[in-house]
Amino acid sequence: MTTRTAAPPALDVRDVTxxxxxxxxxxxVSFTVAPGTVHAVIGPNGAGKSTCFNVxxxxxxxxxxxxxxxxxxxxRLAPHRIAALGVARTFQNIVxxxxxxxxxxxxxxxxxxxxxxxxxALRLPRAAREQREHLARAREIAELTGLGxxxxxxxxxxxxxxxxRVELARALCLEPRVLLLDEPVAGMNAGERARTAxxxxxxxxELGLSVVLVEHDxxxxxxxxxxVTVLDFGRAIAHGTPDEVRRDPExxxxxxxxxxxxxxxx
Amino acid sequence: xxxxxxxxxxxxxxxLLLAVLLCALPFYLDAFxxxxxxxxxxxxxxxxxxxxxxxTAGQLSLGHAFFLxxxxxxxVWLAGEPGPGLPPALAAVLxxxxxxxxxxxxxxxxxxxxxxxxxxxxxxxxxxxHHVLLTADSVTGGFNGRSVPPLELGGFSFxxxxxxxxxxxxxxxxxxxxxxLGLALFALTWFTARGLLRGxxxxxxxxxxxSETAASVMGVQVARYRSAAFVVSSMYAGLAxxxxxxxxxxxxxxxxxxxxxxxxxxxxxxxxxxxxxxATAGAVFITALPLLMTRxxxxxxxxxxxxxxxxxxxxTEAARYLYGAAIVVILLYAxxxxxxxxxxxxxxxxxxxxxxxxxxxxxxPRTPATTTAxxxxxxx
Numbered sequence: 337m338t339t340r341t342a343a344p345p346a347l348d349v350r351d352v353t354x355x356x357x358x359x360x361x362x363x364x365v366s367f368t369v370a371p372g373t374v375h376a377v378i379g380p381n382g383a384g385k386s387t388c389f390n391v392x393x394x395x396x397x398x399x400x401x402x403x404x405x406x407x408x409x410x411x412r413l414a415p416h417r418i419a420a421l422g423v424a425r426t427f428q429n430i431v432x433x434x435x436x437x438x439x440x441x442x443x444x445x446x447x448x449x450x451x452x453x454x455x456x457a458l459r460l461p462r463a464a465r466e467q468r469e470h471l472a473r474a475r476e477i478a479e480l481t482g483l484g485x486x487x488x489x490x491x492x493x494x495x496x497x498x499x500x501r502v503e504l505a506r507a508l509c510l511e512p513r514v515l516l517l518d519e520p521v522a523g524m525n526a527g528e529r530a531r532t533a534x535x536x537x538x539x540x541x542e543l544g545l546s547v548v549l550v551e552h553d554x555x556x557x558x559x560x561x562x563x564v565t566v567l568d569f570g571r572a573i574a575h576g577t578p579d580e581v582r583r584d585p586e587x588x589x590x591x592x593x594x595x596x597x598x599x600x601x602x
Numbered sequence: 603x604x605x606x607x608x609x610x611x612x613x614x615x616x617x618l619l620l621a622v623l624l625c626a627l628p629f630y631l632d633a634f635x636x637x638x639x640x641x642x643x644x645x646x647x648x649x650x651x652x653x654x655x656x657x658t659a660g661q662l663s664l665g666h667a668f669f670l671x672x673x674x675x676x677x678v679w680l681a682g683e684p685g686p687g688l689p690p691a692l693a694a695v696l697x698x699x700x701x702x703x704x705x706x707x708x709x710x711x712x713x714x715x716x717x718x719x720x721x722x723x724x725x726x727x728x729x730x731x732h733h734v735l736l737t738a739d740s741v742t743g744g745f746n747g748r749s750v751p752p753l754e755l756g757g758f759s760f761x762x763x764x765x766x767x768x769x770x771x772x773x774x775x776x777x778x779x780x781x782x783l784g785l786a787l788f789a790l791t792w793f794t795a796r797g798l799l800r801g802x803x804x805x806x807x808x809x810x811x812x813s814e815t816a817a818s819v820m821g822v823q824v825a826r827y828r829s830a831a832f833v834v835s836s837m838y839a840g841l842a843x844x845x846x847x848x849x850x851x852x853x854x855x856x857x858x859x860x861x862x863x864x865x866x867x868x869x870x871x872x873x874x875x876x877x878x879x880x881a882t883a884g885a886v887f888i889t890a891l892p893l894l895m896t897r898x899x900x901x902x903x904x905x906x907x908x909x910x911x912x913x914x915x916x917x918t919e920a921a922r923y924l925y926g927a928a929i930v931v932i933l934l935y936a937x938x939x940x941x942x943x944x945x946x947x948x949x950x951x952x953x954x955x956x957x958x959x960x961x962x963x964x965x966x967p968r969t970p971a972t973t974t975a976x977x978x979x980x981x982x
Contacts, residue, residue, distance in 0.1 A: 393819045419821035433812040434876075435805075443805050447821030453830055456801030457794035463801060510820070 344371050344422070344513035344546045345406025347392075352401030352411075354387055354570075361387040362398070363570040369514070369563075374540060374547040376557045376578075379567035380590060385550040386428055388567070389518050392548065393425045394418040405514065420447045424512035426503040428519045428550075432491045437483055440491055440502050441474035442467075444509025474509055481505040481535050497528035504532065508539060514546045515539075521553055529553065533560060558582070566590065624785055628778040629770060634897065636777040637849065638890050643784035644845040645885035647791045649869040650878055651838025656867065657875035658799060659831040660811030662717055665708075665724030666866045668731040669701045669836040671858035673843025674750075676700040678853055679741050681751045690753045694844045701840025702833050709829030716814070716828070728860050735855035747854035750847045752776070753783065760848065776851075784845055788882075791838060795878045798834070807831055808876070868925060872932050874939025883940045887928070892921035 347369040354362040362384045369375040377385050390396040392403060394415035403410040410418055424444070432440050449470050451463035478487045481501050486494060491502055500520065507515055520536065521529040533556055540547055551557050557564065557578065564581040566574040568590040574581050581587055611618070628636060652666045676697035679685040688696070705712070711723050735742045742748065753760045760779045798804050806827050809817035818824050847853050865888055873884025895902065895917040902920070915923070936943045 395815060395819070414823075415815075415818035416821045416823045419819055425819050427816065431813045431816040433805075433809045433816065435808060439805055439808070442802075443809050443817075443820050443822075446802060446806055449802055451802045453798060453803050453834055456803050457798045457834075459793070459797040459801075463797075467801060506820070 344544070346371055347514050347546060347548070348402075348404045349388075349392070350402045350404070352388075352391055352398045352403065354384075354391060354396055354398050360570050362391070362567075364401070365565075365567065365570070365572045366401075367565040367572060367575060369546050369548055372540070372544050372546055373562040374536070374549060374560050376549045376551060376561035376564045377567060378551065378554075378557055378564060378581075382569075383567040383590075384570040385567055386518060387570075389425060389516050389548075389550060392418075392516055393423060416447070419510060422510065422513035423516065424507035424510040424514070425516035426500075426507050426518055426520060428522065430496075430499050430503055432499060432502055432506075434490075434492075436488050436490050437478060437486050437494070437502055437505075438471065438474060438488060440506050441478060441509045442470060444506040445470040445474060448511060477505050477508050480539065481508065482531060497524045497532075500524065500528075501532065501535075504535065508543075511543075512545055514548065516548045516550075518550045519552065520549070521551065521556055529556060536560060621789075625782070628774070628781050633775065633777045636781050638893050640777065640780055640784050640849040641846070641893070642886040642889045643788045644842045644849060645866075645869065645889040646788055646882040647845065648839050648842030649866055649873065649881040649885040650791050650795045651835040651842065652866045653870045653873070653876065653878070653881035654795060654798065654807070654838070655831050655835035657870050657877070657881070658804060658811065659807040659828065660717060661712070661828060661831060662721030662867075663724045663832070663835065664721050664860065664863045664867070665727035665731075666835075666839055667858045667860065667862035668724075668727040669705060669839035670843040670846065670862065671731050671735060671853075671855075672701040672704045672836075673697050673840030674847035674853045674858070675735065675742055675748075675843075676840065677844045677847055678748050678750050682748065683751075684740060690751055691755050693751075694753065697844050698837050698840040701843065702837040705833040705836025706829070708836075709832055712832035713825035713829035725860070728858075728863055732855055732859060735858065742855065743853075745855065747852055749852050750850065752851075753780075753848055780845075780848055783848070787841060787845055791841070792878060792882075795838075799876075799878065803827070803830070868929055870939075872925070872928055872939055874941030874943075877939075877941040879944075880939050880941030887940075888925055891925055892918050895921045895924075 350366050352362055352365045365388065377388060379385055387396065391398050394410060394413055398411055405421060405423065408421055433443060449466050451466055455463040475487055478484050481504055483498065483501055483505055486498060491499060494502065504520060521532050524532065536547060537560060549561060561578050564576060564578050565572055566581055566587050573586045573590060574584045648666065648670055652663060655661050655663050677693050680688050680696050681690040681693035712720060715723050736745055760783060761776050806817065806822045809820060809822055810824060810827055814824055869884035869888045870881050872887055874880030899917040932939055
């Protein structure tokens, strides 16, 4: 079975510009996610954070710029090829599929398994063994993310926080080298937030993967992130450690507004 | 060893009993009932195919009749005269592959067009197919169709005589013989379709239906899986077509019309989308209903006997009204079809059981929350 043990390569975002019919959603955005770090992308609503994720996972093609994971140029690849390179993501609004938690997690094992239509239809021993092995690993990941007791439960019956965690676990099932988390704790209560933060910290320590995090919860960002990029109206206005960013005057202006620039921003 | 046996019996007891029952039926039923069963089995195979495409992968197809026709006519032409006159068993296999190939030819469209739009695109196939069946006389026999060469397997022929066969005092005619062929083909369909749905391809197709975006970022090749679902569905349709041709003993173009495609969609809606058992139940319902109503027309109120023609409703029309009503009722009160209805009934019974028998020391230490929520057994 495939588990990627090597350290992840750096994820390098260079001069990425995305336009939607006249609206520039991302304007010359650049940042680098160092291997094995947690990199947060923050910014007010509409700053282009989710657009940035959609570029990273191949759902949007940028008008200009490049995204490189090691030697691979991601902007030219289809989403499923990017997934096969070990880039997994979660969605801001939960996107699970019908079936149990196990079914969802097994979808995460898709690129790591091989059984095709013929092998599955004829239930070849090879396909059955593969399925068994991957199911065992999926169960491990469910335990790791605190979903162990819900493994056989239909996703539709789970609480909001648990469903959000199913997405995280499904992304982890890809054995990713880079994990893209789009607002992983949005709508969760304090206990669920703490638990998710712990899971993210654990998997990074255990699996050594890079994490790109979009989040509005500043407490979580400050606790988890090694590095922060701040977006505002599609432009990257600040980079640095959480402490540096917190003191950056540009960032304060973007979030809180000031007397002079607040007027034209509004 | 006996432990293994009892555990197998406990898990598979129901299906074993059903299999034995189905195998015993030809000894008790006459040809009329066997023919209903045969048509139902053929329809069930086809319904499983379209269930995989429309129920599991969420791709609407109105072209199912076309692929049934490819299977049926493919067999007739390949095994018959005029035609290459191949051994019928080989012709049957080739006819299924031919239907798959026809689906593959359509896959540039089937892989790119999604949901309802594919339904419109496949509409063209039915009309095209019907036109070809009517005009390509040398292959299809035109309007009057062609008679179907009987299937032969290693010298055993699925006909009335040749060789004369009497089992336990029951003469085995074509219907009895075909019944077992149908059962075998249906078992094959059941086995393969369940394997597909519970395996990696099934999960990928469900993901495609529920969210194309999520599926693609999880590594599912969208166009490839859509086309593959279409091809597999066409192959099941082809197999159903072969069995239908063998049961009808004559194929005619007018049978493979748009109404047939709609019938198949009705089967999976009534049965419940995305389930093999549901598709089977829907297929039996839709197939058997008009045949039964025709047979018992004289005993039913408001239904005229066929051929009386005094302006009242004939049995076929009455059957259509009935299943139209069934679809409306199902969509309103049980949108997940007969399969969902059965599952919920079972869950309710299971929930009630611990209350009526509290002293039951059965091997079920599960919490009630998981037993009610979970209707599927563990994958070993």
